[in-house]
Amino acid sequence: MRNSTRFGLILLGLTLLVITLIDVTRDRQVDWTRTYNQYDKIPYGLFVTRSELPTILDKRPISNFTNTSYPFIKTFLKGKEASSVVYVVDRFTEGKEVVDELLNYVGRGGEVFISSNVIPYRLLDTLGIKQDYYYEQDPSVLLDFEDRPFSLSNGKKAFYKDLEYPGLFYDLDSSTVRIIGSFEAGKNKQKYPNFIEAKYHKGRFIFHLEPLMFTNYYMLQSDNYQYGATALKLLSRKEVYWYDAWNNNEKEARTPLRFLLLNDGLRQGWYILLFALILLLLFKSKREQAAVKVVLPEPNLSKEFAKTIASMYFENGTPGNLGQKKIEYFLYDLRTQFQLDIQQLEEPDFVPQLAMKSGVSVDICRNLIRILIANRNNKSMTDKGLLALNELIEDFKHKANML
DSSP, X not given: OOHHHHHHHHHHHHHHHHHHXXXXXXXXXXXXXXXXXXXXXXXXXXXXXXXXXXXXXXXXXXXXXXXXXXXXXXXXXXTOTTEEEEEEOSOOOOOHHHHHHHHHHHHTTXXXXXXOSOOOHHHHHHTTOEEEEOOXXXXXXXXXXXXXXXXXXXXXXXXXXXXXXXXEEESOOTTTEEEEEEEEETTTTEEEEXXXXXXXXXXXXXXXXXXXXXXXXXXXXXXXXXXXXHHHTTOOSSEEEEEXXXXXXXXXXXXXXXXXXXSHHHHHHHHHHHHHHHHHHHHHHXXXXXXXXXXXOXXXXXXXXXXXXXXXXXXXXXXXXXXXXXXXXXXHHHHHHHOOOGGGTTSTTHHHHHHHHHOOOHHHHHHHHHHHHHHTTOSOOOHHHHHXXXXXXXXXXXXXXXX
């Protein structure tokens, strides 16, 4: 590989390394964007709520749906009247056709839960409900936003901050609308409903005007979690469908190449360019690389050598000669492995030393040394005796872990 190419690759690697170090070590600010995204772990994402939803709803089946277009909703809601449909969004601004389809779905017995800062006028008007926002009119009353109390009809209460202008419902028909939750405001601590149930033919709508309450920031606080969990437990159907607005769009929007990847032609061109660059690098590196001579390792002929020597001894040697060499090689192994003085082979203390260092019993060692001494100079050994000697030596090696 040429020096210029090598230098270019090194420079590219250093550049990527510097970019990675800068990205890892830079000071990351907390993202307070109100995404209402079930995959976001930032303060105002819905990761905690969506993760805890199976536990809150006692392991009921929960599925995501990602499309709210009229053709999809019309087909999707058919046959699901025994289910609950859940929206937790910043602004629920669906058009007339989708609203009418939701009304038809609830009219057939379905259940729709909507937590949003804005609910379509057509939907509320059909149900005889009006929506507004609370603004403090008395300048002498400055409500502490850190301690704004929200309560449910069952007595559970939680305090939320950053809810400066909470939404509220008014002019409610008590025959079809039930107040589930409210908040206190004003000098007289008046209660304003912000959480209601509206019956419609065979089904019902559940409207909640503060989706911020279901975000990670609040759900990680004990009292706020109880409030949110209690609100979600109102879902009464056996199966739940959760609207996921970010399933596809978020992954595309977060890449700097989104403009290329969103266009079919540009995306294909981008992939072809990457593939061509990889091929160029592969072929260029192969052409510039010097030929390397293949050096084969020396063959191991130990086995063939042993066979040759064995054949020679078998044809021309004598059992006595083989036995003597077998004994000498074995004594050499004893000397090197157990540091024994072979010159003292016939001394009385040699056998106990061998037994102690080898871990073999004294009787076996005594019998072995006796046979070795008897056959060390025996040139008239028979084939049968040679086999017995070899078996005795191999058995000792096995017991002493010399193999």
